[in-house]
Amino acid sequence: xxxxxxxxxxxxxxxxxxxxxxxxxxxxxxxxxxxxxxxxxxxxxxxxxxxxxxxxxxxxxxxxxxxxxxxxxxxxxxxxxxxxxxxxxxxxxxxxxxxxxxxxxxxxxxxxxxxxxxxxxxxxxxxxxxxxxxxxxxxxxxxxxxxxxxxxxxxxxxxxxxxxxxxxxxxxxxxxxxxxxxxxxxxxxxxxxxxxxxxxxxxxxxxxxxxxxxxxxxxxxxxxxxxxxxxxxxxxxxxxxxxxxxxxxxxxxxxxxxxxxxxxxxxxxxxxxxxxxxxxxxxxxxxxxxxxxxxxxxxxxxxxxxxxxxxxxxxxxxxxxxxxxxxxxxxxxxxxxxxxxxxxxxxxxxxxxxxxxxxxxxxxxxxxxxxxxxxxxxxxxxxxxxxxxxxxxxxxxxxxxxxxxxxxxxxxxxxxxxxxxxxxxxxxxxxxxxxxxxxxxxxxxxxxxxxxxxxxxxxxxxxxxxxxxxxxxxxxxxxxxxxxxxxxxxxxxxxxxxxxxxxxxx
Amino acid sequence: xxxxxxxxxxxxxxxxxxxxxxxxxxxxxxxxxxxxxxxxxxxxxxxxxxxxxxxxxxxxxxxxxxxxxxxxxxxxxxxxxxxxxxxxxxxxxxxxxxxxxxxxxxxxxxxxxxxxxxxxxxxxxxxxxxxxxxxxxxxxxxxxxxxxxxxxxxxxxxxxxxxxxxxxxxxxxxxxxxxxxxxxxxxxxxxxxxxxxxxxxxxxxxxxxxxxxxxxxxxxxxxxxxxxxxxxxxxxxxxxxxxxxxxxxxxxxxxxxxxxxxxxxxxxxxxxxxxxxxxxxxxxxxxxxxxxxxxxxxxxxxxxxxxxxxxxxxxxxxxxxxxxxxxxxxxxxxxxxxxxxxxxxxxxxxxxxxxxxxxxx
Numbered sequence: 128x129x130x131x132x133x134x135x136x137x138x139x140x141x142x143x144x145x146x147x148x149x150x151x152x153x154x155x156x157x158x159x160x161x162x163x164x165x166x167x168x169x170x171x172x173x174x175x176x177x178x179x180x181x182x183x184x185x186x187x188x189x190x191x192x193x194x195x196x197x198x199x200x201x202x203x204x205x206x207x208x209x210x211x212x213x214x215x216x217x218x219x220x221x222x223x224x225x226x227x228x229x230x231x232x233x234x235x236x237x238x239x240x241x242x243x244x245x246x247x248x249x250x251x252x253x254x255x256x257x258x259x260x261x262x263x264x265x266x267x268x269x270x271x272x273x274x275x276x277x278x279x280x281x282x283x284x285x286x287x288x289x290x291x292x293x294x295x296x297x298x299x300x301x302x303x304x305x306x307x308x309x310x311x312x313x314x315x316x317x318x319x320x321x322x323x324x325x326x327x328x329x330x331x332x333x334x335x336x337x338x339x340x341x342x343x344x345x346x347x348x349x350x351x352x353x354x355x356x357x358x359x360x361x362x363x364x365x366x367x368x369x370x371x372x373x374x375x376x377x378x379x380x381x382x383x384x385x386x387x388x389x390x391x392x393x394x395x396x397x398x399x400x401x402x403x404x405x406x407x408x409x410x411x412x413x414x415x416x417x418x419x420x421x422x423x424x425x426x427x428x429x430x431x432x433x434x435x436x437x438x439x440x441x442x443x444x445x446x447x448x449x450x451x452x453x454x455x456x457x458x459x460x461x462x463x464x465x466x467x468x469x470x471x472x473x474x475x476x477x478x479x480x481x482x483x484x485x486x487x488x489x490x491x492x493x494x495x496x497x498x499x500x501x502x503x504x505x506x507x508x509x510x511x512x513x514x515x516x517x518x519x520x521x522x523x524x525x526x527x528x529x530x531x532x533x534x535x536x537x538x539x540x541x542x543x544x545x546x547x548x549x550x551x552x553x554x555x556x557x558x559x560x561x562x563x564x565x566x567x568x569x570x571x572x573x574x575x576x577x578x579x580x581x582x583x584x585x586x587x588x589x590x591x592x593x594x595x596x597x598x599x600x601x602x603x604x605x606x607x608x609x610x611x612x613x614x615x616x617x618x619x620x621x622x623x624x625x626x627x628x629x630x631x632x633x
Numbered sequence: 634x635x636x637x638x639x640x641x642x643x644x645x646x647x648x649x650x651x652x653x654x655x656x657x658x659x660x661x662x663x664x665x666x667x668x669x670x671x672x673x674x675x676x677x678x679x680x681x682x683x684x685x686x687x688x689x690x691x692x693x694x695x696x697x698x699x700x701x702x703x704x705x706x707x708x709x710x711x712x713x714x715x716x717x718x719x720x721x722x723x724x725x726x727x728x729x730x731x732x733x734x735x736x737x738x739x740x741x742x743x744x745x746x747x748x749x750x751x752x753x754x755x756x757x758x759x760x761x762x763x764x765x766x767x768x769x770x771x772x773x774x775x776x777x778x779x780x781x782x783x784x785x786x787x788x789x790x791x792x793x794x795x796x797x798x799x800x801x802x803x804x805x806x807x808x809x810x811x812x813x814x815x816x817x818x819x820x821x822x823x824x825x826x827x828x829x830x831x832x833x834x835x836x837x838x839x840x841x842x843x844x845x846x847x848x849x850x851x852x853x854x855x856x857x858x859x860x861x862x863x864x865x866x867x868x869x870x871x872x873x874x875x876x877x878x879x880x881x882x883x884x885x886x887x888x889x890x891x892x893x894x895x896x897x898x899x900x901x902x903x904x905x906x907x908x909x910x911x912x913x914x915x916x917x918x919x920x921x922x923x924x925x926x927x928x929x930x931x932x933x934x935x936x937x938x939x940x941x942x943x944x945x946x947x948x949x950x951x952x953x954x955x956x957x958x959x960x961x962x963x964x965x966x967x968x969x970x971x972x973x974x975x976x977x978x979x980x981x982x983x984x985x986x987x988x989x990x991x992x993x994x
Contacts, residue, residue, distance in 0.1 A: 430879070450880055451882040460880060471878065
């Protein structure tokens with residue numbers, strides 16, 4: 128095995144309100160596969176973006192083969208021999224495989240592309256990888272796994288020395304994954320430096336020699352060798368505490384039924400959906416991406432038009448045709464995509480908090496009662512411990528966790544009976560997560576029916592009283608906390624045929 | 634865990650990481666109060682410098698007659714800018730206002746001639762404008778067509794309707810009462826006569842004609858509407874993030890329809906006033922007015938992408954444009970050069986907007 132080629136030396140990067148990378152140092156040797164792991168928001172993608180020249184670090188050095196690098200652009204990083212293969216591949220579906228491979232440096236003479244040379248060279252590259260893809264094929268017609276191979280071939284065609292993979296197996300089948308690992312082994316033999324980012328710890332033990340664990344933007348641990356390291360060791364390093372410490376689950380006795388959904392049908396659902404939630408109950412919704420959970424929440428909330436069925440609150444049919452009606456009936460939604468659908472980034476915290484509840488504060492429903500708005504915002508900022516220098520701070524300068532709390536504060540300004548939380552902790556660091564959980568318990572204790580949609584299995588198992596599992600646009604199971612195990616929930620969530628594609632639960 | 638407060642402390646403990654200027658800038662931009670002050674005083678500064686320059690170096694600029702003329706010249710743009718502010722704040726814009734001004738003037742003149750009632754004429758002009766605005770609003774908010782295409786179309790349609798209603802000719806009005814709307818002043822009010830005895834300035838105030846006062850009232854009314862009402866805040870929220878506003882229960886469609894209808898009605902009213910001042914409805918007037926109005930708003934710090942804007946800024950923008958034009962006239966700069974200059978001013982304003990967004994991002 129070779130010497131350390133890629134080296135991060137005390138790299139830091141901050142964004143307003145959050146320190147994404149804090150003095151991270153580690154190095155990767157030639158001909159080795161190094162895993163980069165950590166929870167969402169641990170800083171993995173920021174690190175990749177620093178590597179690829181998309182971000183410039185605030186401090187610290189990036190060293191390649193002994194040479195300090197200061198990339199001013201992504202093309203500078205490419206010239207220095209870095210290739211990052213993202214989940215969303217950076218290819219042009221309308222062009223042929225060969226053109227994609229040599230995009231940016233097509234073999235040419237005075238601007239005229241030498242087609243024969245192009246095809247021959249592309250064929251060579253693909254053959255080296257053991258892929259029998261015709262370079263003349265239009266890229267868009269290839270399956271995802273082969274497109275990924277094209278991306279790898281593209282990195283090799285540019286003679287990339289460092290190749291970073293970002294969750295490469297997320298959309299591959301088991302066989303395709305094996306194929307990818309064989310190629311990675313080959314890259315290793317050719318002396319490439321490989322950085323492998325993945326959530327799936329089993330894979331990491333399969334392909335990587337060494338690993339770096341990031342937690343909250345800091346280096347938690349670097350393992351020079353993974354021999355003798357267990358999966359649990361890695362998890363502990365990633366989370367930094369045991370799961371019980373994060374969730375603090377306390378049981379409650381739920382009250383009367385508050386929300387009842389009967390035979391609700393609409394876009395994104397394959398069958399009519401029925402379920403209910405009681406006062407003080409936390410109902411989890413687990414499923415794969417695209418299982419229809421977000422769509423169901425939007426149907427209940429009136430953000431999408433239902434095509435049949437009923438929604439009842441306290442026994443009264445409400446069938447909201449718009450969010451306004453849902454809010455008036457006491458149903459609110461914290462949307463999945465906080466930045467796009469939740470906060471108004473360029474307005475202040477105060478305005479974001481009062482966005483919906485404002486009408487309760489204005490006597491004529493027309494003029495703004497500034498004193499009451501300020502009091503309301505201040506009360507909720509204190510109650511939810513929203514960390515902001517002032518009420519006038521723009522929402523975009525807050526960290527993800529605090530933005531989520533601002534949205535929760537908005538709904539706490541309303542009189543709510545049911546709160547639908549769609550991925551409430553996505554992209555939030557661990558500390559803020561446990562604060563969000565406390566708020567969820569508080570809401571439940573106050574007799575509100577809470578529905579939590581989450582793709583994180585430990586979260587669903589950790590905080591919910593009951594779990595509904597959705598698959599392919601329908602609820603396939605509704606099980607109590609006591610009966611829910613990881614295996615059971617996951618196997619219910621997976622389509623029957625693709626058992627192999629287990630989403631990795633941390 | 635790194636909380637925002639902690640990370641800020643860490644940063645202040647580790648100086649020398651970034652160049653001083655960058656650090657200062659990033660600190661300034663983090664304090665939103667600082668930023669708003671800087672943004673608003675920034676424009677105020679431009680305004681003050683411009684006025685000071687004209688005061689000392691442009692002959693006749695500081696005469697009361699010139700100021701009167703200057704204010705009158707910005708009246709139409711000023712009135713329409715009030716509602717354009719709402720359009721822009723909510724993330725849209727309206728190109729049809731220039732045509733609506735011409736069309737409403739013609740309609741008001743026609744209706745006044747036919748019915749003999751000035752009030753009916755004024756009402757008809759405003760109604761015609763409001764209808765165009767309503768159509769804009771429905772097409773944009775309900776059918777989801779983008780504002781550029783929609784208002785580009787209604788701009789042509791309104792222009793055409795104006796020509797059709799007038800047969801392509803200026804529509805003169807025989808009724809003298811029609812002119813009072815645009816030409817009356819405070820001088821006619823008995824209990825204000827004392828002002829005239831206080832000196833030249835009092836006399837000047839009494840001499841200011843109604844369009845100036847109407848503009849002033851519009852600034853105040855729409856300023857309050859933006860800053861102090863739920864409607865105004867909703868408009869800004871929609872421009873800031875339409876999807877989030879919708880999910881927060883804001884009536885997005887209704888708000889947009891109201892904004893465009895208001896815009897049409899106000900443009901119609903401005904058209905009626907203009908016709909009254911001119912003594913006739915001119916179907917070919919006010920070409921390019923929409924761009925002047927939008928430039929004035931953008932110059933006043935209203936974001937073209939929505940969500941940011943204040944009435945103070947718009948007042949500044951309108952006055953800066955008016956003063957620049959007025960000064961160029963006084964300095965006898967040829968009209969052709971004035972086009973070049975006003976284009977350059979617009980470009981500068983857009984660049985400024987861009988710069989501000991980059992800092993915000």
